[in-house]
């Protein structure tokens with residue numbers, strides 16, 4: 582179990598993290614989401630031991646991670662941190678970069694482990710290439726293999742696919758997260774990308790201005806986001822008064838509705854006027870206004886024209902699910 586407790590952390594006089602408390606079970610995969618500057622990287626750096634906290638503690642089981650004021654070389658041996666800048670040896674080959682971190686006590690399996698890791702990062706064909714001749718995305722993959730070569734018990738990933746193109750990103754994710762799960766590695770991934778989070782993280786922590794505002798199972802958090810900020814980290818979202826959606830409703834509350842949750846009708850529902858239609862590949866994302874003022878986003882299979890009038894409907898089931906969110910919490 583990883584236990585994180587940070588009363589506060591500041592860079593000089595800028596308060597960046599406040600009242601952070603959470604635990605991660607052994608082998609669990611957790612995502613950290615939050616807008617840029619909310620403190621995700623800082624939190625990972627503190628956990629790894631790169632930054633010192635005055636009031637707080639990080640424990641992995643019974644072991645305390647002591648931080649830079651106590652360790653000559655910052656960082657704990659059982660934990661690895663894949664930062665946004667990759668710390669590679671540019672003038673040596675990909676396989677040498679990986680091999681450098683394989684255990685000297687397992688020389689006989691070096692070749693096999695190197696191949697396994699090269700396969701995982703899909704760079705078998707580049708084994709003999711010097712790292713300086715690789716693209717940014719390829720270097721990020723080598724950095725990933727290097728941290729995995731060290732067989733950490735806890736892995737901290739900071740935007741792990743930030744430099745990698747979409748095509749490779751998807752197959753890498755499909756390789757990497759199940760591999761980490763199978764090895765029983767505890768993972769914390771800071772990411773802006775819902776595709777890193779929704780399929781793979783069992784739980785998600787939402788950071789807003791240095792505070793954890795949500796700590797919940799990922800699926801539940803997506804299906805019933807407790808506030809607009811949380812939902813918007815997964816893409817466009819609308820905050821709509823229930824009375825606008827169902828004129829007979831007597832509730833003075835708003836609900837969060839994702840663009841794909843609207844059904845379009847030519848006749849009845851919430852009347853909107855289309856302003857823009859953006860091609861998204863599998864669908865169009867439309868920007869529209871209600872009563873010429875409230876802006877709203879909804880999906881359609883066909884392109885709509887500026888000025889088109891359509892009627893939108895949301896199922897009662899969706900509205901009810903969103904209304905189940907604890908009373909008193911603002912949606």
Ligand SMILES: Nc1ncnc2c1ncn2[C@@H]1O[C@H](COP(=O)(O)OP(=O)(O)OP(=O)(O)O)[C@@H](O)[C@H]1O
Pocket residue numbers: 592593595597615616617618619620621622623624
């Ligand atoms: N070394 C530093 N010195 C001073 N301030 C810093 C330093 N590193 C980060 N900050 C500030 O701390 C705040 C949190 O930064 P951090 O990098 O942790 O956010 P983040 O959520 O990881 O952002 P991003 O998603 O853009 O990577 C920001 O306001 C940032 O400007």
